[in-house]
Amino acid sequence: MQLINNFEQLVNGVTLSGTISVFLTMNADLQRLYKYKVHHILAWIGYFAFFMTMYRAYYTSLLPLFGVTSVYFAFNASSFYIIGYYLIPKFLYTRKYSKFFWSVLGLLIVESVGLAIFMYYTFMSTSKEYADKPYMAIFMAFFSIITIAGIMCSIKLVVDKIGLDRSAKLIEQQRIESELQYLKAQVNPHFLFNAINSIYFLIKKDQDQAANTLIRLSDLLRFQLYDCTGEKIAIEKEIEYLRNFVSLEEIRKGNKTKVEFNTAENLQGFELAPFMLIPFLENTFKYVSNFSGTENKIIIKMWCEENVFHAHFFNTTDNLVRTSPGGIGHKNVKRRLELIYPEKHVLNIVERPGTYKVMLSLNVA
Template sequence: MNTERIWFWLDRLKLFHLFFWIFHYFFWVIVYRPMYKDSTDLYMVMVVYEIFNMITFYSISYWVAPRFYHRDRYFLALVLFLLILIVTSTGLALSLVQVTLWLGKTPTYPLILFIGYTMASNIIVLVIGTTLRQLTARLRMAGTAAAVRRKQTEAELQYLKAQVNPHFLFNAINSVYFLIKKDPDLASETLIKLSDLLRFQLYDCSEDTITIEQEREYLENYMALEKLRKGDRVMLEYSPEGDLHGFRMAPLVLIAFLENAFKFVSNYTDRENLIRVILRREEKLFRASFYNTYEPLPSAMVGGIGIRNVRRRLELLYPDHTLDVRDERGTYLVTLTIPLA
């Protein structure tokens, strides 16, 4: 349901006002019904009340308040407020007297008392109407603010997701570039793997969520691409665990951590260079771990736009996620936990 559009039309057509005056009319008809033998007399009297109550409310709320009170012309606003209240209350009292006489009855109260009653009626309607108007205005503003925040979030998510593609493509093209002279056959095979990855990004990542099977296939293709590039220099351990079926997640969330693991994996010649990837489902939680050995690098070289983007996307998409990063003794471990719906 588009609540923003509903609020717009309710305000545009002044339907709130229509509902209020209908409710106001029948409420007082029910209240005063025992005092009248003839219902027609009561309906006519309440119509007169309704007309003067509306004149009082709209003249003060839509003329005096915006034209004078809200422009800090308080004294003039007070004078006009009292003048309108006195005029409409007197007019209502005189009209009620005339209606009473027209119905063939004698007024039971003196005119001054009638004016007191009608003034109280106008003040009550003015207070209630003004309160309801401010309340609906606040609700409308809250709804508009929520809609603006939602649109800003959606726009930011689209921007962040769009940045993933050129970032990944930049790194992949660099890899192919260095392989062309070194090993043309391997470069050709790498390009095929790269085309599969780009096809996924082009056709499968247009939706807000994808299946875990699609995400796994994408990660596995990326790992195959990197293994072609790095060869036996890096040992890769990949472990999908648990029931990794039947749920969806936002696309291109995990790739940044996997890409980082390959980007900064160590290049030792005397010991093992290891990357370990574990995807695990634990009841209503999905957990992904990315481990790699690394050689100390200047801090300015660690991280990048991919990691910054995915952190921001996680904040927007999964506010209840946990991201545990451990950097110790030449090993780097990132564990992401996402609650499943």
């Protein structure tokens, strides 16, 4: 029953991951057989040593014993390689169970009868076993072939399953890395698009301020180019980047918006994935209210407590303008959180009339 379950798991794995079916083709199996030929040679040497030791008492000399063991080896090995490297990939892995069963049964019968006949007429005069009990020839042949082929094919199935799992994990890891690179690549254009919009509106108001803003933008892009190429970035650098971004936005917003950026003193000594916080910060400035008689406010708070990093982003909103939390930036960062911090993050977004708040917690242990 356990062996059948292993078969099902292996077949199910093939069905769920067609991209790794190369491991289940006869051509790939033959390539692996050549690659691991030393393992097979050692296994068959162990086979010879075991059976020559076990059956030494039945033979008058070593030469006939070696001959009998060699013949058994030929039939057992041929059965194993035909089943393991032809019938299993051709029928079992393709869910053709009936063809697999009858093919294996037919092969075992043919191999057993052939081995029994060969052994009986060749070694009858030198083997007490065959001379005294000729009817045992077929039984011994069938038992030997089904035992050796069964054990070795079971080992092959286990090895195939392990290789399949490793390949699936490798492919999944490569897929995640590719997706992360794609999402990270989208962050820069998204940020640049917003920054250029800010400078565009600022040019109409104050060209000198626009020039200073371009310089700050240049610093931010330089930071992205040289400091954010790795998988993680020090929290100190990330906060510095955020503060520069806030400074750039404050130039555009002027005195109409009150900005509070508070960070705890213990925010040091750990790393975050780069560009994880900037989409939320962008969102606060993009959708902050623009009232003339009421205070427009943005509040950013960051602190670390018991190896959990907390970042809160709050902004007042114009009730006539929806904050659209499902924009490109938010979608990207949500997906990156799922990939980089699976089950290690909590993201809550609370939207109420007149206010919008994002609360992010990351386990940075």
